[in-house]
Amino acid sequence: MHLSGREEVQAVTESLAVALELTAEINRVTPASDDLPEDLAFMWDLMKRIVPFAAGWIGTLDEDQRRYTTVTSVGHDRDSLAYMESEELTELRKTGGLLQRRRPMRLRDAPPHTAELPCWSGHWWPAGFREGLAVPLVTQDGRHLGVLALHTDTATQPTAEARDVIGAIAPAITTVLDPMTLLVGLAQLVHGATAAAVVDRRGTVTPLPGMATDPLLTRCPDVVPTAVDSLTDRVRHTSFLCPVRADDGREGYVQVTGLACPPSTSENLVGLVLISPPGDLCALTHRELVVLGLVIEGRANRDIAARLFITARTAAAHLEHIRAKLRAPTRTAAAVLATRRGLYIPYRLIDGGTDGREVTIRAGW
Template sequence: MTKVLAAALELAAEINRVLPTGGGPAAALAVMWDPMKRVVPFAAGWIGTLNEDHRRYTTVTSAGHDPDNRAFMASEELTEARKESGLLRRHWPLRLQDAPPHTAELPCWSEHWWPAGYREALGVPLVTPDGRHLGVLALHTDTASHPTAEARDAMGAIAHTVTAALDPMNSLGGLARLVHGATAAVAVDRRGAVTPLPGMAVDPLLTRYPDVVPTAVDGLTERVRHTAFLCPVPADEGQDRYVRITGLACPPGSSDDLAGLVVISPSGDLDALTLRELVVLGLVIEGHANQGIAARLSITARTVAAHLEHIRAKLRAPTRTAAAVLAMRRGLYIPYRLIDVRTGTSPAVIG
């Protein structure tokens, strides 16, 4: 085993050792600069994450750069230069000498890095396993003899560990797994697009049926940090079964572009409530009176009243309001927007 490879393995182990101790990725990655010098003897290093507008970066940690250099590393000007060099489309590190000939003539080198005394650089794209460009690790050296090709390739292997430390989806995956029995989960952005979470499956309910995810996240606010409800889905034996859908607000410090997480888990005890009773509870929670519920379900107000009597008995609730509060707290209802009134079932069932 070469010294470079041995140093790279030690560096990966150090990052993995420090990360779980708390303090966030910036604190964990800040300790890697000294051991990284055994892989690449750099003069200055920087790690940044790409902003949501893809025009600038945010500095996570750096070593050897003064404030002006750190600002330049995160700037729109240098971000554009990275795009021109093709770094944002790559999945593997790029040295200055590996880049197309015109790259060395970019203003960032002729006007900034060369006068500052840097003679070679290594750009390491930080790309998640699902293809998201998360950021860049950049190293500048004061000699053209480093980094070597072996060191470049070793840093390419280290990039996976650095990316895992930075990826917010990893911490969100941990949050999703706090839901008891979680079987599938996604992160949802403000446009409604879903992103798989590391280590979590993606259930077709979260991608194929358009109302499930919005129902889970639309009710999340600064004060309402989670929602929960039931969704009926077809079982193999042809009988309806249910899963619980939980919407979770993202923790402070998460991307402003994220609307929340949506998690699927087993339904749990339904207290013998029927499909129709779960639907009635959903309409009560949404504020509808008996006549309005009757109109939406094409039944009589008297039938609605009978359903509510059965619901109160099963939940041991003294009043209609108490039953609704209990059902909302336990996620023991089916939102009306998930119901097809022609069949009394979920769109997932008739889909």
């Protein structure tokens, strides 16, 4: 049906109004929610007012980029959903350049040979679909997170205007699906954090979007493992000091904080590691901070003395000074207080071949 110019303008205006309503509703959804299919199900009815589609689907790409997992769908039967998640279709999306795109694409927008792809000749045309819209869900820092796909039973839909309107909604959907969104909020809980990175189960360190990177997180081999190795289902937080040397040669410290990733973010993500200023060190010396770390690790005075090449009496004297500065009645109380405040240096950050004063910062500090 041909629309007059006035009718076309009115249709576009109505679509934009629906898009604003839809975006506002999407923004109310909790990022990385435990029940995203139900939380996002409301979208389909509103989206049909922009594109009268017969079937809709949103899926996220797995870490190996081999297949997509359905987040929410409507109008697809079991066989269609299985195909949407198949490695075959994922490979076609790759070869078609979808993972490199940011803009939505209809079937008619694609090169001529695309219409002959097996996904259309073997699946979508026999299923009664005549046109489709693929919308890449790409984060602001360029990560391909997933795809929004709409299939229509008429070749006249979606229009170019509707395609672009759906594309404008995509960033809001991406934000809800992105596990990093929740982690960005989590990072804001660490006062004064200047850098952050996310660690997955393989030990891969990825910068947190919107935060600076730091050589301690990307090039020093011991800092990140120290921060995440102790995180468990019960231990969700760890904090400690790491010695650094400034460009002018002065020695100092930064606070390293490890936070366990909430289960709702991703099964693949383990922890969030942040760098922040050290705060109040309670007048503890470098040696006392090292001794505190060994006490926290359960070392007796003799073991501390042997590791630091000092006498047991000297180790005991250090502990007395530490207790006084922390106002702790016992060494156990001192260890608990230091653990809570992150006032210690883990021994794995110390070069065991020295007297405990030098810190091995392999990133070249």
